[in-house]
Amino acid sequence: MPWDYVPPLADMRFVIKRVLGAPASWAQCAPFADLDLETVDAVLQEAGRFAAGVLLPINAGGDAVGCVRDAATGEVRTPPGFREAYRAFVDAGWPALPCDPAWGGQGLPLLVDAATREMFVACNHGWVMYPDLLHGAYETIKAHAGDDLKARHLADVAAGRTLAAMALTEPQAGSDLGLLRTRAEPQADGSLRLSGQKIFISGGEHDLTDQIVHLVLCRLPDAPPGTKGISLALVPKWLPDGTRNAMHCDGIEHKTGIHGSATCAMRYEGATGWLVGEPHRGLAAMFLMMNSARLHVGLQGLGHQEMATQNALRYALERAQGRAAAGGGGAADPIALHPAMRHTLLRLQALTEGQRVIAYRAALAIDEAAHHPDAARRQRASALAALLTPVVKAFCTHQGFHGASAALQVFGGYGYVREYGVEQTMRDARIAMIYEGTNEIQAIDLLLRKVLADGGAALDLWLTEARAEAAACAAVGLADFAAALHAECDAAQQATAAVAAAAAGDREAPLRVADDYLMGLSHTLLAWAFAASARAAQGAADRPWSEAKTARMRYGVQWLLPQARVHWQRVRALDAALPVLAAP
């Protein structure tokens, strides 16, 4: 029973074409006007082949061997096969997929890029960490760096010939970047000299590329305190004159998972860098890329869940233990027939497929926000992308970890040993709930900035779209899906009104219920995804496939959506008496 990966191409195509109708959107956006679904199919097929054929075979070894740092030089050696896989990745043009053709990119939609990322990370999260930051760095440099810096680095970053690292966290400054201390002294030649220590820097040092550009959050001498005094600098490992910059990897972390990713403690000792964007406006420059970066992390959760789910199903169909009431004859039935396992597997399938719809919808919104010719449509798409992003990040990564753990349970004792891949998937998946803003930070972002700040306008926009889907379901005889979706929309609206009313007189109220709010709204989105998928499946030519899809989505409506009530109930309770904790 090998751990394997079958790229979920059929479901991806179903979501992209039937559920989201992305090709119609592409036809309206100039950069994608000539894109057809056959091209996308070919890209995804090739990406799936790369994921399963190149990345998966080096995944377990990456976990077992990990990265090795030379204590004398600070150089980091990645696990066996990582260099070769990265070279093949660059040669095939994968890094440049969604980049501007003007900078050597292929100009494909982020939605297509998202589907490739889902597959890559499913097969090797540790390896994916290196190129994962490229696109964010590309966007940041493209939007904010001066022409010199762009000319020096942008094409190499787009193509993946140079890798990038984001240097934000310091020992005392994690979720609270306002506390960071790294200093940048302006020099006569326009450059900066940076001094400070950063931790948890993914890919701060490695052997996949010669050049590594660090995007470093820092303070100029005249910086005001807090988050309003943070600037962004580009600090390359190799300077334009070919000398090594004064930056050093002091150590790499030993972590629960993603052992193949070098998580570096970096020391900048008068390192040379250049300002990116305006002085003291570094956070704004980095936040530009936040939506896509957080979407990427959500896709990590989705990829892990797909991986764990399909392997658990294969195992459950083969492993025979005990007699199932629903089963046939013989000494023992496949455990997939046992009701407890059917619950686990259907839950995993419904959540994976539902979350794929939600995550891809967010990617489509980011594409439309950037490229749709209609300004009003761009604005709506932008608001929707902003609303969906924290949900995708938190909900998909929550489920990526908990789903992998549920899948591990299907394997019984075999799930707990290393020779099956599910325990690595579970360990790797855990980090995504933490980085790129913890899931608790996402919840606050969602409720305070994305829902309450605009008086619920973006949410209403979305709920209108969801209710239209419910009406469409009702019109084609999917009454149970329609009713469930309307009920979830009602619940979301009522809870939002309750929080908005309370927030006026009680500043802490939204913060007390933010996590439940995010989980509640995640279920509203799930209800929409289940309904839209069931309706789209009606048109499929393959009837058995269509019926099985509808059955999975119906399982989601019946068994998963009830969880929303608990979250909304807690949101509406708004408990003012949440105790403050004292030392034991």
Place this chain on the structure above:
Amino acid sequence: MPWDYVPPLADMRFVIKRVLGAPASWAQCAPFADLDLETVDAVLQEAGRFAAGVLLPINAGGDAVGCVRDAATGEVRTPPGFREAYRAFVDAGWPALPCDPAWGGQGLPLLVDAATREMFVACNHGWVMYPDLLHGAYETIKAHAGDDLKARHLADVAAGRTLAAMALTEPQAGSDLGLLRTRAEPQADGSLRLSGQKIFISGGEHDLTDQIVHLVLCRLPDAPPGTKGISLALVPKWLPDGTRNAMHCDGIEHKTGIHGSATCAMRYEGATGWLVGEPHRGLAAMFLMMNSARLHVGLQGLGHQEMATQNALRYALERAQGRAAAGGGGAADPIALHPAMRHTLLRLQALTEGQRVIAYRAALAIDEAAHHPDAARRQRASALAALLTPVVKAFCTHQGFHGASAALQVFGGYGYVREYGVEQTMRDARIAMIYEGTNEIQAIDLLLRKVLADGGAALDLWLTEARAEAAACAAVGLADFAAALHAECDAAQQATAAVAAAAAGDREAPLRVADDYLMGLSHTLLAWAFAASARAAQGAADRPWSEAKTARMRYGVQWLLPQARVHWQRVRALDAALPVLAAP
């Protein structure tokens, strides 16, 4: 910020004395008639000192180094310090704590033993795996072995001079022991010759003791197929004549956690053993010890949760990030003041303390079932122990893992790296959801064997006790606790009636809802634990402590009990349409 363990002695004493009134029960049971609470305090204090002072310091090393097997000899070396710690453990008399003084034991209640186990496992789960099986082996040999075997092994097992292993699982026989194939051929001298392969044998081979006795499930030549043809044999590593028995460790597993525990693949090649109990009645002999073994596993979940919770709280009180609405001044507030972290920590505290009450109640029931002079009381206690045990096993281990993960989240990125202990706690905790009967098996055991089989009689007994607690709460002004507990009892009764009615015509119905049933009933027990704790806290002399305790229990009532509705709703739905899964 070191990872540390402060034994929760105050809460243990509170539960044992105030909530459960155990001393009154001891006074009625002959073996404990002379036991006083001061003695118990002293025992627990010493156990806490051993856990924190001896076991914790070798815990991280045990994880990092793990066990090493000599490929040539099959001998297994445990991690540094494990042998010395085990010697100190035996010298202090810990293994014999609950054993019969006639066999060298100290005759203390299982309840006291349970509290020591909670502390030991919290500090070093990998190490605890070795002595953890002793008591089960002691009970099995004492009840079922012949006088010769007892004379040869029982005193050594009671004292821990000999360690024991349970050899059940085979590659094709995990949850379904009916599929096992290991053969035992009777010999002329009354011994057996065993041949077969076993996997996942904890402590099958190690260097902590010279002698290791294996209790091996096997088939005699005339055995009927399935579970009715399984016998139990005692197979010692060293034979009475001093020769090495024909049993060999073929390999040890590389696991997600509990690296210090040697999980062995064992090969018996005509190994000499002796029958324990009747032929073909091996499962019955092993099931005798099932209640206490499953209670022990539940205590593992509890121990991990206590460990993770107290460390997360200490970290959250020290780590300063961002401004909390509830906070004071300064550049940043302790994260313990942030509402999201208050939720996480209060949830962890309420669950840990509530589950301690439930688990210790089960231990008290086992003690009373064995030793109470009143036969009717013994029978009631026995039924209650049988009912509570699968809940304690599944609910506490579920939460041991998920609670450790929630605690890890409090640490942010630091939680994901090895130098803090929380990620090891999370990894170690995961196994307890699987072994000693997966949590799904526990749910089936609970609903089919413990609830439906006796027409709900044992459950009614328990609900009567719970409703009496509710009435007592109402009488002292804890109206909200009383109302919540009554509501949870109502929900449990209604759902049970619905399942019982459906089961008559639909054999699969209980199996479809067993997991939700167990989670639902777990919340009924929690409601009782919260109420009983709040009422008991009213009598405490330390007012701030009492108020904080009541606030935590009230948090549980308000924020945790609503989850029960989802579970009971799904139980009542009894969905007959749960799809059967097909190959992808």
